[in-house]
Amino acid sequence: MVLFTGKGDRGTTKLFDSESGVRVSKSSAIFEALGTLDELNTVVGWCRIACSTDWMVGEKSISILLLEMQQHLFTIQAEVAGAGKSIPVDNIRNIEERIQLIEEQLPEIKTFFVPGGTELSARLDIARTVSRRAERRLVEILEKGERSVSEHTLAYANRLSSLLYALVRLVNHRERIVEQSPKYVQ
Numbered sequence: 001m002v003l004f005t006g007k008g009d010r011g012t013t014k015l016f017d018s019e020s021g022v023r024v025s026k027s028s029a030i031f032e033a034l035g036t037l038d039e040l041n042t043v044v045g046w047c048r049i050a051c052s053t054d055w056m057v058g059e060k061s062i063s064i065l066l067l068e069m070q071q072h073l074f075t076i077q078a079e080v081a082g083a084g085k086s087i088p089v090d091n092i093r094n095i096e097e098r099i100q101l102i103e104e105q106l107p108e109i110k111t112f113f114v115p116g117g118t119e120l121s122a123r124l125d126i127a128r129t130v131s132r133r134a135e136r137r138l139v140e141i142l143e144k145g146e147r148s149v150s151e152h153t154l155a156y157a158n159r160l161s162s163l164l165y166a167l168v169r170l171v172n173h174r175e176r177i178v179e180q181s182p183k184y185v186q
Contacts, residue, residue, distance in 0.1 A: 016081040029146050033080050033137035040134045041073040043127045050120040055174055058101050062167060065098060069160065076153055080141065086150035095159040102166040106173055113169075117177035121168045128164035135161065 011026050024030065044066050051063040060068075078085040115125040135157040141147045142154070172179060 016078070016083045029137070029141045029144050030080060033134070033141050033147075034077055036130065036134040036137045037073055037077045037080065040127065040130045041070050041077075043123070043130050044070050044073065047120065047123040047127050050123055052120075053174075055170070057098050057167075057170070060098075062171075065163075065167075069163075072156065076138075076157065079149065079153055080138070080147055082147070087153045087156040089152050092152060092155050092159060095156065095163050099159070099163055099166045102170045106166075106169050109169075111181040113179040114182055115168075117168075117172040117179075118175050121171040121175075121177070124164055124168045124171065128161050128168060131157070131161040131164055 014023055015030065048063050048066040048070070051061070051066070054061040054063055056062075057065060072087060072091055075085050075087055079087075116122050135154075138149050138154060138157050142149050169179070
């Protein structure tokens with residue numbers, strides 16, 4: 001296997017569904033979306049390896065939830081690249097159920113919180129922010145008409161940052177970290 005071909009040296013590449021010989025600029029919104037999804041997948045993997053305690057959310061551990069999230073991100077990347085894949089509606093329901101299970105264990109949210117607390121929660125916060133950016137990139141390619149993205153994929157992307165935020169709070173709660181509200185300095 002060759003890790004490089006040199007064909008992209010001039011700033012273009014092909015998508016899964018590219019017609020014969022058609023190359024696309026690497027600066028296109030599609031590649032911004034693909035790159036951000038790849039970055040998110042990598043950050044989620046970085047979070048997963050920090051799960052030294054396999055806390056459960058329902059019948060699944062956090063590390064398994066993160067691995068499933070990575071698999072779903074590959075599906076979204078395939079869809080954006082034109083592979084005819086998309087997120088099934090059941091995956092959205094599963095995320096919503098996980099968020100509800102987590103919320104039942106936590107105090108009510110009354111304010112924003114300063115990120116941090118533990119190594120894992122800080123990593124999850126980074127994943128949450130990258131997830132939000134990935135969602136914005138998906139919306140951008142849809143709005144620009146560069147690629148259609150299924151409504152289920154968009155809904156999943158929207159829920160993903162909520163799940164990551166819930167996991168941040170859960171990890172801090174289980175580690176007995178007190179959530180701190182921001183002090184709005186004047």
